[in-house]
Amino acid sequence: MKQQQEPRRKSFTKEKILPYIMTAPAMAFLLVFTFYPMANLIYLSFFDYNLINPNKRFVGWRNYYELFFVRKDFLNALQNTAVYTGAVVFFVILLALLLALWIRKDSKFNHFVQTCAFTPHLVAMLSCAMIWAWIMDANRYGLFNTVLSFFNLPPLRWLNSSATAMLSVVIVSVWKSIGYYCLIIVSALKAIPAEIYEAAELDNTPRYRLFFRIILPLLSPQLFFLLVTITINSFKVFDTVRVMTEGGPGNATDVISFYIYRYAFRHFRIGYASAAGTVLMVILMLLTAVYFRGLSRRVHYQ
Amino acid sequence: MAQIEFSNVCKYFGETRVIENLNLTIKDGTFTVLLGPSGCGKTTLLRMIAGIGPATSGRIFLDGRDITFTPPGKRGVAMVFQNYAIYPTMTVRGNIEFGLKNNKVPKAERDRLIREVSEVVGLTAFLDRKPSTLSGGQRQRVALARAMVKNPKVFLMDEPLSNLDAKLRAAMRVELIELHRKLKTTFVYVTHDQVEAMAMADTIILMNDGVIQQEGSPAEIYRDPNNIFTAQFLGTPPMNIFSLGERADVQVGFRPEKAGLSYEEPSAFFRRRGTIATREMLGSETLYKIDFPDGISVMVKSLQESFGVDEQVWVSASREDLCFFDEGGQRIRTGLDGLLAVVGGTR
Numbered sequence: 335m336k337q338q339q340e341p342r343r344k345s346f347t348k349e350k351i352l353p354y355i356m357t358a359p360a361m362a363f364l365l366v367f368t369f370y371p372m373a374n375l376i377y378l379s380f381f382d383y384n385l386i387n388p389n390k391r392f393v394g395w396r397n398y399y400e401l402f403f404v405r406k407d408f409l410n411a412l413q414n415t416a417v418y419t420g421a422v423v424f425f426v427i428l429l430a431l432l433l434a435l436w437i438r439k440d441s442k443f444n445h446f447v448q449t450c451a452f453t454p455h456l457v458a459m460l461s462c463a464m465i466w467a468w469i470m471d472a473n474r475y476g477l478f479n480t481v482l483s484f485f486n487l488p489p490l491r492w493l494n495s496s497a498t499a500m501l502s503v504v505i506v507s508v509w510k511s512i513g514y515y516c517l518i519i520v521s522a523l524k525a526i527p528a529e530i531y532e533a534a535e536l537d538n539t540p541r542y543r544l545f546f547r548i549i550l551p552l553l554s555p556q557l558f559f560l561l562v563t564i565t566i567n568s569f570k571v572f573d574t575v576r577v578m579t580e581g582g583p584g585n586a587t588d589v590i591s592f593y594i595y596r597y598a599f600r601h602f603r604i605g606y607a608s609a610a611g612t613v614l615m616v617i618l619m620l621l622t623a624v625y626f627r628g629l630s631r632r633v634h635y636q
Numbered sequence: 637m638a639q640i641e642f643s644n645v646c647k648y649f650g651e652t653r654v655i656e657n658l659n660l661t662i663k664d665g666t667f668t669v670l671l672g673p674s675g676c677g678k679t680t681l682l683r684m685i686a687g688i689g690p691a692t693s694g695r696i697f698l699d700g701r702d703i704t705f706t707p708p709g710k711r712g713v714a715m716v717f718q719n720y721a722i723y724p725t726m727t728v729r730g731n732i733e734f735g736l737k738n739n740k741v742p743k744a745e746r747d748r749l750i751r752e753v754s755e756v757v758g759l760t761a762f763l764d765r766k767p768s769t770l771s772g773g774q775r776q777r778v779a780l781a782r783a784m785v786k787n788p789k790v791f792l793m794d795e796p797l798s799n800l801d802a803k804l805r806a807a808m809r810v811e812l813i814e815l816h817r818k819l820k821t822t823f824v825y826v827t828h829d830q831v832e833a834m835a836m837a838d839t840i841i842l843m844n845d846g847v848i849q850q851e852g853s854p855a856e857i858y859r860d861p862n863n864i865f866t867a868q869f870l871g872t873p874p875m876n877i878f879s880l881g882e883r884a885d886v887q888v889g890f891r892p893e894k895a896g897l898s899y900e901e902p903s904a905f906f907r908r909r910g911t912i913a914t915r916e917m918l919g920s921e922t923l924y925k926i927d928f929p930d931g932i933s934v935m936v937k938s939l940q941e942s943f944g945v946d947e948q949v950w951v952s953a954s955r956e957d958l959c960f961f962d963e964g965g966q967r968i969r970t971g972l973d974g975l976l977a978v979v980g981g982t983r
Contacts, residue, residue: 529719529721535688536686536708536709536713537782538708538738539738551726552724634724634725
């Protein structure tokens, strides 16, 4: 018995170590480029540090206190981000789903529509934002306002008015990402076997019940994935705001990422920006956890 | 009462003709099997009855009522699909209940029906399970229960047993026959498996290339084939068919199990001498392949296993077991005397 156990124990230790060796390169990358910056972010958020002066001054929770209780602009940025995220998540999922339902059948026209919808995804956000800044130009040169004036309607101030600026940014983001997410839903729709629809037809299923009771549950894994990724991406929105509005007018489109960027690289308040970054990270973690807790039971995996 | 009638039905998929000018009556209460090789149009026909693959032209009647343009859910038919097509996101109960809910059946009534049906198919213990946790046979039963609970006038089944293993398939075959006897509704069953068709059907409708080859009880079709296709599609191995030496336009055939083997020249009507080429021992019977000197070979299924390979034997068949077919492959039923004389002279 003992003789038999000896080689087994040896291979057991080997089995224990081998996986760590195999994953070591990937783990090293994660450590250097993900976990270290994360830890450093949290560390820096407790200091007063300006990139130029090498001396960091420990200030404890002061940065966080300032974020929430002294300055009003962080809470404003947080609120803007929430509004932006809510609007983008809602409209992207809704419109991508509707578009996908429309173009799910294979036809030349549908392929054309799908290609058109997908193209914005291939263009750099910066270029898109530039083009949209022109389209939404408040002067008569802007495309939208030209169209409006053609119908004798008063011009809108789009990006220049705090009432419509956020809406304008949302429109651009939705326009840009809808094709990509639509593609994911279309492929999920195509994976539903035709017999399911036929069986539903034989079951005398009304159209709305077909959609809500059969199609939507079958799409739930993809929709859940979309919900999580779009939420995270929207919370981190930066380039659209940076190019189109610079957070303005006033601070109507000031979002967290742009806020962090401003304080870190314009005011050189690294510690304060780190505190804002930490808050963003915690919010995203909480949100993702809530999604998984609250929704994963309603997601149907095959 | 649920008689199904096809009147001048055509079906094209684009340019491809699948069915042309088909007329057919499926009688009330029968277990009718649509049999044929793949691509013969049998599933197309079934889908027309269901309403999920409309006919290009022609009319379909159910109990004399024109249902050509009636939506599938309003026809009073239920279908069991080859891959079951169970709703994967619903529980077994949800699957069975779905059609009832759509038809606004009250809750108490629904519960009663589900209880009854799940009792019949043996799913009572699994009502709250998801289909993904069930075995193939259990999923088959869910599909069956979903069809039964609607109390349809017609059951449509599209190769429902083809995804089951051999043992389960045999068991389900018996259950379906019993179910039909109990419910006494019309069953229309599609299969390419002639053994399944022979075992289950009251009436077999044998199709090829969109055309009905023969319609009748399994025994009729087996014993009295109308053409070469029918003669060779049914039976394993298929009927031996070869042309007559002196009448090249006519072919003669007999079933392997109707032929006899002997060392001595028999007195049977048809007799020929040949060499045993192969011998397959199948258990209760033995299958021999016999080569005649002119290059023709036939299969003989015999209860005797004593004959050996390379032995010279006589193959014999009696007069009433011979079938004659013309150039077009159709059975010749009249004026056989001349032909029989030719066969009787074959040595």
